[in-house]
Amino acid sequence: MFGLSKRAITILFGLLALAFALGAILLFTPQAGQQVQGKPVLWVNGKALYELDLLRLQGNDPLYAASPEGLLKTLVDTYFLEQVILTEALKQDAARVRVSSAEVRQEVNRIREQFGLKDKAAYEQFLNQVGYTDAQLRAEVKTQLQIQKRLEQIRSGAKPTEEEVRFYYEVFKENYRTEPRVKARQIVVDDKALAEELAAKAKAGEDFAALARQHSKVGAEQGGALGAGPGEAEPKPVTQVVFPTEVGEAVFALKGPGVVGPIAAGGRYYIVKVEEYLPSTLPAFEEVKDRVAQDAERAKGDGALEAYLEELRKKAQVRFAEDNPYAYQNPPVAKVNEKEILLSEVLQPVFSNQQTVALVQQGLGELAVQFFLPQTLENLIDRELLVEAARKSGKPFIGSKAEIAEAYLRYETRDVTASEEEARAFYSENPALFTVPASAKVIGVNFKEEAKAKAFRAAALRGGDLEALAKAQEGTVTDYGTVNPNQLPAVLDRLVFKITETFPKGPLGEVSEVIKMEDGSYTVLLISDRKAEELKSFAQVAEEAQQGAVNRKRSEKAQALIQALREEARIENRLAEVLQALTPKTPSQDQPNSQEQPQPEEAPANNP
Numbered sequence: 001m002f003g004l005s006k007r008a009i010t011i012l013f014g015l016l017a018l019a020f021a022l023g024a025i026l027l028f029t030p031q032a033g034q035q036v037q038g039k040p041v042l043w044v045n046g047k048a049l050y051e052l053d054l055l056r057l058q059g060n061d062p063l064y065a066a067s068p069e070g071l072l073k074t075l076v077d078t079y080f081l082e083q084v085i086l087t088e089a090l091k092q093d094a095a096r097v098r099v100s101s102a103e104v105r106q107e108v109n110r111i112r113e114q115f116g117l118k119d120k121a122a123y124e125q126f127l128n129q130v131g132y133t134d135a136q137l138r139a140e141v142k143t144q145l146q147i148q149k150r151l152e153q154i155r156s157g158a159k160p161t162e163e164e165v166r167f168y169y170e171v172f173k174e175n176y177r178t179e180p181r182v183k184a185r186q187i188v189v190d191d192k193a194l195a196e197e198l199a200a201k202a203k204a205g206e207d208f209a210a211l212a213r214q215h216s217k218v219g220a221e222q223g224g225a226l227g228a229g230p231g232e233a234e235p236k237p238v239t240q241v242v243f244p245t246e247v248g249e250a251v252f253a254l255k256g257p258g259v260v261g262p263i264a265a266g267g268r269y270y271i272v273k274v275e276e277y278l279p280s281t282l283p284a285f286e287e288v289k290d291r292v293a294q295d296a297e298r299a300k301g302d303g304a305l306e307a308y309l310e311e312l313r314k315k316a317q318v319r320f321a322e323d324n325p326y327a328y329q330n331p332p333v334a335k336v337n338e339k340e341i342l343l344s345e346v347l348q349p350v351f352s353n354q355q356t357v358a359l360v361q362q363g364l365g366e367l368a369v370q371f372f373l374p375q376t377l378e379n380l381i382d383r384e385l386l387v388e389a390a391r392k393s394g395k396p397f398i399g400s401k402a403e404i405a406e407a408y409l410r411y412e413t414r415d416v417t418a419s420e421e422e423a424r425a426f427y428s429e430n431p432a433l434f435t436v437p438a439s440a441k442v443i444g445v446n447f448k449e450e451a452k453a454k455a456f457r458a459a460a461l462r463g464g465d466l467e468a469l470a471k472a473q474e475g476t477v478t479d480y481g482t483v484n485p486n487q488l489p490a491v492l493d494r495l496v497f498k499i500t501e502t503f504p505k506g507p508l509g510e511v512s513e514v515i516k517m518e519d520g521s522y523t524v525l526l527i528s529d530r531k532a533e534e535l536k537s538f539a540q541v542a543e544e545a546q547q548g549a550v551n552r553k554r555s556e557k558a559q560a561l562i563q564a565l566r567e568e569a570r571i572e573n574r575l576a577e578v579l580q581a582l583t584p585k586t587p588s589q590d591q592p593n594s595q596e597q598p599q600p601e602e603a604p605a606n607n608p
Contacts, residue, residue: 041324042081044088045317051325054084062357071583072365074327079347081328086309089316091143094150099142107141151305158304160296164396168296169285171397171407171414175295176288180252181237183276185209185224187216187261188268195262195269202259208273209233217268224273237278247272249436253540255279264529280543299399306400329582334377335572336384343578346377369579377575385565409558416557418549420542426549427538433548434536437484440496441509441529445475446521453514453522460526463507475524482529491515496527503527 038051058064063076117123127134160168169176185208189195198215202208212224222228227236240248244265251260251272261271285292320328332340350356350372359368386405390397395411397404418426427434443466447453452473459469470477480488485497495512503510509528517523538545 039323040321041326042085042321043317043319044085045092047088047092049084049088057084063351063360066361066363066365068360068365070366071579072360072369074329074582075343075347075369076351076360076365077326078328078330078344079351081326082313082330082344082348085316085318086313089312090147090150090309093312094143094146097146097149097153099145099149103145104138104142107145108138111141154304154308155301158297158300160293160300160398161396164300164398165289165293165296166285167396168299168398169288169292171411172292172295173282176291177280177282179239180280181239181278182226182251182274183235183237183278184226184251184272184274185212185235186219186226186243186273187212187224187271188218189215190217190268192262192264192269195271199259199262199271202271202273208259235275243272244270252277296398299403302400302403303398331578333573333575333578334381335570335574336381337388337570339384339388341377341380341384345380346373346575350376373579374575377573381566381571381573382562385562385569389565409561412561413554413557416550416554418546418553420546422549422553423542423546424538426552427541427545430548431535434541434544436531436534436536438497438533439482439484439529439531440527441482442480442488442492442496443526444478444480444492444523445470445526446478446517446523447473447475448521449474450514450516450522453524457511457514457524460508460511460524461504461506466508466526489517491517492523492525495525502530 038053038055040048041051041054042049058080061080063080068076112118112123115126117126127137130137132140187195187198187202187208189198194215198211201211209223209225212222213220216224219225219228223233225233225235226242227238228234240252242248243251244263246265247261247263247270250263251274254260254274254277256277257274259271259273262269263271320326330342330344333343333346334341350368353372356368356372359365383401383405386408387401390404390408393408397407397411399407445453445456445460445466447456452475456469456473456475459472460466467477469475483496486493488496492515495515503512503525505511509526510530512525512527515523515525
């Protein structure tokens with residue numbers, strides 16, 4: 001939970017995105033003549049929605065592509081119709097928003113440009129394909145613009161108070177912590193021997209700026225000063241991202257002034273002189289007030305949108321036709337104190353998850369339901385408990401329910417610290433987090449014939465121009481660059497990283513044996529710049545280990561807090577009962593067992 005950006009939290013559980021998605025489907029779904037609608041299936045606030053319109057929407061829904069049956073169909077129907085109901089209620093509420101004909105014209109022109117419909121004939125053909133007249137398309141575009149404006153009205157109307165902004169900073173202050181930076185100069189050259197010579201001179205105390213001006217391929221006119229603009233010669237603070245990965249790690253591992261290098265990266269050699277190390281700092285509220293205010297306003301807008309959509313759905317008057325073809329069911333599946341959680345609230349995050357959709361399409365929908373629904377409901381129960389606790393605290397939490405739940409946990413665990421001993425323990429228990437993976441520079445040359453691959457291999461061991469050698473045997477060169485384990489095709493990955501022995505070495509690097517690929521072709525690998533997996537020392541990663549230990553302790557405290565809230569609350573989880581009740585019975589279950597089973601005959605008594 002901790003260590004994740006708050007922006008990674010899914011806002012509104014996808015309701016807003018789905019509202020737009022359904023609107024887009026309505027816009028670009030063939031209508032086959034608007035007058036053909038079929039029977040009404042349901043009414044939303046008195047507005048009828050018709051069978052054929054819903055079937056067209058279903059045609060764009062991947063969940064229906066798998067033809068769900070039984071319980072799964074009931075769940076998919078409920079999920080689908082909830083989105084339809086919400087979208088229709090949203091369209092109705094937005095209908096009073098003013099949209100000018102000029103705005104509609106501008107959007108239609110954008111659509112025409114997007115689809116390459118510049119001339120009248122192409123535009124009319126497009127309208128015919130989607131089943132719209134020009135007037136109908138403009139009416140639909142107007143509806144979409146009304147929805148966008150209505151949602152923006154809700155969001156923009158939610159302005160955080162000064163107290164809310166300051167409290168938001170207290171909760172999320174770590175998000176505003178600056179990255180470590182350095183003031184440094186660098187020398188970049190192409191020749192290894194020259195790089196080693198320059199590094200020795202720099203470490204011996206020679207003028208680094210003068211060496212950079214004379215030899216560096218990058219920034220020579222600034223004396224190698226990083227961050228310096230044109231005509232400037234003094235370095236400015238820069239973060240680690242300005243360096244190649246290997247160079248940046250070495251530079252920031254110094255944690256102070258010094259010279260590192262030469263370090264090979266990207267075919268060049270880097271020597272860096274750090275003049276000053278600037279550690280990460282936590283700025284005061286006043287220094288980042290504008291950023292915090294923007295983030296707080298975004299969070300409050302999220303909360304306002306969520307509340308608006310929930311209220312819109314709650315007020316919607318929905319009536320279904322008695323003979324409608326859908327198995328819509330939306331009973332409560334849980335109760336947290338006085339708050340009920342409806343089945344549709346659990347289905348929304350489950351069925352909007354692409355992993356669930358993929359399982360349904362593979363015919364594993366029932367398995368997906370059994371796996372995801374219970375855990376999702378438990379998460380929603382936790383969310384309700386945390387939101388209720390946040391409101392009872394009297395603190396000015398803002399945002400969607402998910403954001404408030406996260407913020408409450410952050411606030412309640414804000415004072416957690418970790419000792420050096422705990423940091424070292426975290427380091428020892430999680431070596432994978434602090435290990436630099438093995439790497440190698442890999443080039444593959446592929447051939448259709450084994451004989452040509454063998455001829456190329458023999459030539460590559462002797463050396464020469466790679467492209468010419470490959471072309472001579474009709475080979476195709478693929479430069480994979482510097483790769484780590486599991487980044488190459490499986491058979492090549494095993495050769496480079498799983499086999500301990502190296503291959504024969506020539507002027508072009510290691511040259512592998514001829515490898516037969518799954519498609520019947522043949523490949524020879526050229527491997528260079530091998531680097532073994534390396535566990536960084538604790539000194540190099542002390543700050544990261546410290547933060548990892550803190551995050552772990554915060555997570556443990558958060559889980560304990562949730563457990564305490566659960567023990568104090570009245571929680572009723574009826575999901576299993578509801579799913580069982582919604583599962584259609586098989587014919588054998590419907591028929592009563594009217595015939596008595598034959599009883600085994602008693603054995604005759606043995607007379608003495």
